[in-house]
Amino acid sequence: xxxxxxxxxxxxxxxxxxxxxxxxxxxxxxxxxxxxxxxxxxxxxxxxxxxxxxxxxxxxxxxxxxxxxxxxxxxxxxxxxxxxxxxxxxxxxxxxxxxxxxxxxxxxxxxxxxxxxxxxxxxxxxxxxxxxxxxxxxxxxxxxxxxxxxxxxxxxxxxxxxxxxxxxxxxxxxxxxxxxxxxxxxxxxxxxxxxxxxxxxxxxxxxxxxxxxxxxxxxxxxxxxxxxxxxxxxxxxxxxxxxxxxxxxxxxxxxxxxxxxxxxxxxxxxxxxxxxxxxxxxxxxxxxxxxxxxxxxxxxxxxxxxxxxxxxxxxxxxxxxxxxxxxxxxxxxxxxxxx
Numbered sequence: 001x002x003x004x005x006x007x008x009x010x011x012x013x014x015x016x017x018x019x020x021x022x023x024x025x026x027x028x029x030x031x032x033x034x035x036x037x038x039x040x041x042x043x044x045x046x047x048x049x050x051x052x053x054x055x056x057x058x059x060x061x062x063x064x065x066x067x068x069x070x071x072x073x074x075x076x077x078x079x080x081x082x083x084x085x086x087x088x089x090x091x092x093x094x095x096x097x098x099x100x101x102x103x104x105x106x107x108x109x110x111x112x113x114x115x116x117x118x119x120x121x122x123x124x125x126x127x128x129x130x131x132x133x134x135x136x137x138x139x140x141x142x143x144x145x146x147x148x149x150x151x152x153x154x155x156x157x158x159x160x161x162x163x164x165x166x167x168x169x170x171x172x173x174x175x176x177x178x179x180x181x182x183x184x185x186x187x188x189x190x191x192x193x194x195x196x197x198x199x200x201x202x203x204x205x206x207x208x209x210x211x212x213x214x215x216x217x218x219x220x221x222x223x224x225x226x227x228x229x230x231x232x233x234x235x236x237x238x239x240x241x242x243x244x245x246x247x248x249x250x251x252x253x254x255x256x257x258x259x260x261x262x263x264x265x266x267x268x269x270x271x272x273x274x275x276x277x278x279x280x281x282x283x284x285x286x287x288x289x290x291x292x293x294x295x296x297x298x299x300x301x302x303x304x305x306x307x308x309x310x311x312x313x314x315x316x317x318x319x320x321x322x323x324x325x326x327x328x329x330x331x332x333x334x335x336x337x338x339x
Contacts, residue, residue, distance in 0.1 A: 003106050004099030008129050011106070015124060018114055022123035024089040026145070030125035038090070038143075047144045047151055049080035055136040059198075063179045066105045068198040070112025073138040076223065078120060078202035079276040083221040085152035085211030086144035088120050088204065093127035096137040120204050146211070152280070156217040157237035159310035161281040166203055167300045169226060170265065171196035171251030173272020174258070183260045189253030196251065200276040206298050207278055214287055219280040226305075227270040229279055231314055231328025243306035243316045243326070251275075270316075271329055281308055 003011060016031040023030050029037040040046065053073040055061060064072065074091070081088045093113070097106070117123055122142065175197035177183065178190050203221070210216055218237060220229045226248070234241050248269050258265040269275075280287075287302060294302045309315075314326040 001103045002099065003097065003101045003103060004131075006103060011129055015110065018110070019123045019125070022118070022121075023125060024121060024123075026143075027090055027125050030090075030123070036090070036092075036125040041145065043148050044145045045148045045151060047081060047084045047086045047146065048141065049077055049144075050139065050141040051077050051080065052137060052139040054138075060179070061136070063194075064198045066108035067112040067115075069136065069138075070109040070114075071116050071199050072112075073140060074113045074116045075200045075202050075276065077140045077142040078116070078122065078204055079200070079221040079223065081142055081144035082202050082204040082207040082278065083152075083219055084144065084146065085150070085207045085216070085219060086146040087208060088122035088142055088144045090125045090143045091117060091122050092141040093124055094130070094139040094141075095127065096130045096132040096135075098134060098136075099131050116202075120202075150211065152207075152211050152216050152219040154218050154220055154233045154236040157233050157239050157281040157308045158217055158283075159239055159308055160284060161217050161308040162284055162287065162304050163230065163241060163243070163279065163281055163306040163308060164287050164302055164304050165222070165226065165249065165277055165279050166206055166294075166298075166302055167275070167277040168249045168251040169222065169275050169277060170254040170268030170272050172200065172274040172276075173197075173225075173268040174251065174254045176272075176274075177257055177261065181261075183257055189256060193251070193253050193257065197274065200274065202276055203278050203298075203300075206294070206300065209294070209297065210278070210280060210287075210290075214280075214282055214290060217281045217283065219278060222275045222277045222279055223273060225269070225271040225273040225275075225329070226279060227314060227326045228273070228329050233279070233281065234308075234312070234314065234328070237308075238312075240309040240312045241306055241314050242309050242323070243314070245316055245318050247303060247305045249301060249303045249305075270326065 175193035255265045291302045
C-alpha cells in the first residue's frame with residue numbers, strides 16, 4: 001500500500017504513537033493540538049534552527065536507502081545545534097511526499113528520523129504532512145538548550161587563536177563522487193565514503209564537551225567545506241585565517257578518489273562540504289591538553305589546522321612554505337552553478 005491509501009491523519013497518529021513518552025521536561029504537550037506547548041527551564045537559553053533537504057538537490061533517492069534519507073535530514077539539523085555547543089531536545093518536521101510513496105518506504109524513512117532523534121533525546125513534537133506531486137521535501141526545525149550566555153557563536157574568534165577540527169574531512173564529497181561516476185579501484189573504501197555522505201554523524205556530544213571544557217571563542221559545523229565555514233567565522237569575527245595544508249586531516253580514501261579523477265585532494269576538504277565535523281577556535285594551548293581525552297571519549301581526532309590572523313582573508317600555507325589565498329566559497333542554493 002502507498003501512503004495515499006493510508007491518509008494524512010493515520011500517518012500522523014503513527015508518528016504520535018512512536019513519540020509517546022519521549023518528550024523532554026520543556027515539552028508540556030507535543031503532537032495532538034494545533035501547536036506544541038513548551039516551558040523554558042530556568043537559567044537556560046534556547047537555540048533554534050531549520051533546514052530543508054530537497055530530493056534531486058541535496059540527495060537522490062536512487063543513492064540512499066529510505067532509512068538514510070530520514071537520518072540525513074535529521075542529522076543536518078542536529079549538526080547546527082551542535083555548532084552552538086547546545087543540547088537538542090525537540091524537533092518539528094514539515095514533510096512533503098508523493099502520495100505514491102510506499103508504506104514500507106515511509107516506515108523505514110521514519111525509522112531513520114526516530115533512531116537518530118532518540119540517540120540525542122530529540123523526539124518529534126509536531127509538524128506537518130503534505131503531498132508533493134513528484135519529490136520529497138523535508139524541512140526540520142530543531143530546538144536546543146544551553147546554559148544562559150554560554151552558547152558558542154561564530155563571532156568570538158580573535159587574532160592568535162588556534163583553529164581546530166574534529167574527525168577527518170573530505171569523505172562526504174568523495175562519497176558523492178562515487179555516486180556520480182564509476183571510479184576504478186574504489187571498492188576498498190567506497191562503502192565508507194558513501195556512508196559519510198548518506199548517513200553523517202552529528203557531533204552533538206563532542207561539541208558539548210568542548211563547550212564545557214575548552215573555553216572556545218567560536219565554533220561552526222562543516223556543512224559548506226572548511227574554507228566556506230571558516231570564512232563565516234572570519235566574517236562574523238572581523239578577522240582572517242591561515243590554514244596549513246599538511247595539517248588538514250583527510251578521510252581515508254579521499255586521496256584515492258581525487259587521484260583517480262585528476263582532482264586536488266585538499267579541495268574535497270576545503271570546498272566539498274557536508275562532512276558535518278566541528279571547526280572551532282580557542283586561545284593558544286587551550287585544546288592541546290584535551291586531545292587524548294577527546295580521542296578516548298569519542299574515537300575521533302582533534303586536529304589543529306591553522307590560526308586566526310588580524311589580516312582579513314583566508315590563506316593556506318602550502319607544503320613548500322608558500323602562502324596562497326583561498327576563496328571563502330560556500331554552497332549557494334541560488335547561484336547558477338548550484339545545480
